[in-house]
Amino acid sequence: MTEPTGPALGAEQITRLRHALLGRPPEEHGDPDREAAQSDAELRHAAGSPNALVEVVTSWIHAPEFVYRWPRNPLFRDLQAVEHLDTAEYVDRPIVHVHVPKTAGTSMNEAIGGHFGPNESLYGRPTRELLAMPLARLMGLRFLAGHHGFSGADLMRHRDPLVVSMARDPFDLYPSMWRYYRKLDILPPTMSLEQWLRERAKPNLQSRMFLLNIFEGNREEPRTIDAIDQRRSEAMIADHLPVALDRMHLLAPTERAAELYLEIHRTMRLPGDPVPFPRLNTTEPAPISDEARALIADKCRVDQQYYAAAVARWAAHTGRPTG
Numbered sequence: 050m051t052e053p054t055g056p057a058l059g060a061e062q063i064t065r066l067r068h069a070l071l072g073r074p075p076e077e078h079g080d081p082d083r084e085a086a087q088s089d090a091e092l093r094h095a096a097g098s099p100n101a102l103v104e105v106v107t108s109w110i111h112a113p114e115f116v117y118r119w120p121r122n123p124l125f126r127d128l129q130a131v132e133h134l135d136t137a138e139y140v141d142r143p144i145v146h147v148h149v150p151k152t153a154g155t156s157m158n159e160a161i162g163g164h165f166g167p168n169e170s171l172y173g174r175p176t177r178e179l180l181a182m183p184l185a186r187l188m189g190l191r192f193l194a195g196h197h198g199f200s201g202a203d204l205m206r207h208r209d210p211l212v213v214s215m216a217r218d219p220f221d222l223y224p225s226m227w228r229y230y231r232k233l234d235i236l237p238p239t240m241s242l243e244q245w246l247r248e249r250a251k252p253n254l255q256s257r258m259f260l261l262n263i264f265e266g267n268r269e270e271p272r273t274i275d276a277i278d279q280r281r282s283e284a285m286i287a288d289h290l291p292v293a294l295d296r297m298h299l300l301a302p303t304e305r306a307a308e309l310y311l312e313i314h315r316t317m318r319l320p321g322d323p324v325p326f327p328r329l330n331t332t333e334p335a336p337i338s339d340e341a342r343a344l345i346a347d348k349c350r351v352d353q354q355y356y357a358a359a360v361a362r363w364a365a366h367t368g369r370p371t372g
Contacts (some may be wrong), residue, residue, distance in 0.1 A: 058095070063105075067091075070109050072122030095223040122181075130168055130186035144317060145202045146172070146194035147214040147297075149258045151225045151277040154215065156329045158194045160310045164319040165191050176200075178265050198261025199293060211317060212296055216255060216359035217303040219349040223250065224337055242337065246344035253351040256286045260293055286351045294358055301363040302356065308367070 064084050078084065095102040099205045109115060119125060126132070144161060148154035158172040168186060171179065172194035179197060193210075217225075227245050230236040236245060240243045251257070260281070281289075294300070300317075301309040307326035314323045337345075346353075 058092065058102075060085055061090060063091055063095075064088045065080055066106075069124055070106065071114050072118035072124065073114075085134060086215055101349050106210045127168065128186070129183050130189055131183075142317065143190055143205050144192045144194075144313065145205055145210040145212050146192075146258070147199060147202065147259060148172075148194045148196055149211065149214060149255050150196060151222050151229065152215040152217040152255070153303045153328075154194070156327045157215065157306055157310060159206065159327050159329060160324055161194075161313060161319070163324060164314075164321050171195070173293055178261070179204075196258065196261075197263055198258060199265040199296070200261070202296065203262070203264070211313070213299040213300050213309065213313060214259065214359075215301050215303050215306055215309065216259075216352075216356045218356055219255065219352045220337065220342060220345055221303075222255060222352075223345045223349070224335060224341070226250075226254065242341050243344065246341060246348065250348060252348040253286055254349070256290055256351045256355050257281065259321060259355065260286060260289050283351060287354070290351060290355060290358075294355075294362075299363075299366070300359045302359045305363055309363075312366075 064087075067088070068078055072078075091105045095105050120129065132191050146154065146157060146161065148158065155173065155284055159194060162170045169190060170192035171182065171190060174193065174195060176195065176197055179193075179195060181200070188205065188208075190205070195201065202210060211341065227236070227242045227250075228246075231238055231240070236249075299309060299312060310326050311323055313319070
């Protein structure tokens with residue numbers, strides 16, 4: 050029994066696809082014979098391997114013509130969001146989540162992001178995608194989150210965003226990061242927590258991520274947060290931390306993440322009812338050795354201040370101690 054097949058891709062179809070993707074209007078389609086010859090060559094290449102057609106389309110996207118015409122290309126009107134800019138309700142204060150890895154941030158993003166449409170939010174995307182975003186869409190966002198440090202808050206400052214974040218007990222975060230790196234094969238499976246802390250783990254992981262500014266470098270999101278912004282000494286981080294904390298509107302410890310979501314929902318009057326707080330990408334706390342605890346204490350003096358500030362501020366905000 051033969052597998053069913055769809056219509057074959059011909060020269061005319063690939064020419065029309067190229068014109069649409071490049072955004073060429075009909076009057077600028079070029080010489081028909083030359084266009085047909087290019088399409089024939091691309092079809093021969095596309096027949097060479099399963100991924101060859103992707104290579105052809107990628108070559109169009111990398112062409113200077115694509116970049117030049119992209120802002121006027123109707124094929125990408127929804128992504129450009131120019132019409133959305135015209136109708137955006139700027140009375141709606143945006144939310145910026147300074148997402149520090151391994152602090153329940155992925156769960157928070159999913160909970161908040163579910164209240165907005167695709168053109169109203171950007172979260173869980175790499176920094177290079179944020180930098181490539183059309184200005185019209187950026188100005189119309191209702192929710193922005195990612196491993197961008199305070200860069201998102203800086204970009205949205207003209208709209209007075211509600212800036213939120215979470216901090217995790219360093220004695221939970223470092224083991225969680227170690228388990229996560231081993232899961233992704235960033236660390237060898239035989240490397241113990243103690244060995245990683247002694248030989249590879251960088252100090253004050255949370256504070257470095259919290260204070261990150263993509264406009265000072267690090268535009269390519271590192272695969273590991275312990276590769277972030279090594280120029281800052283511990284003293285510099287300690288000096289900058291209070292300034293950043295003063296810019297936070299809501300800061301909570303990770304163990305109060307579900308409560309923080311409900312407070313954001315209430316404060317910002319998010320559309321729709323609150324949802325059960327998800328638990329995504331979670332690693333549970335686990336006992337650690339005395340040696341590991343001593344190594345973490347030595348590496349995270351500023352992170353301990355950051356976490357203590359989150360605990361104190363959330364207790365002051367809610368009137369309930371965190372325990």
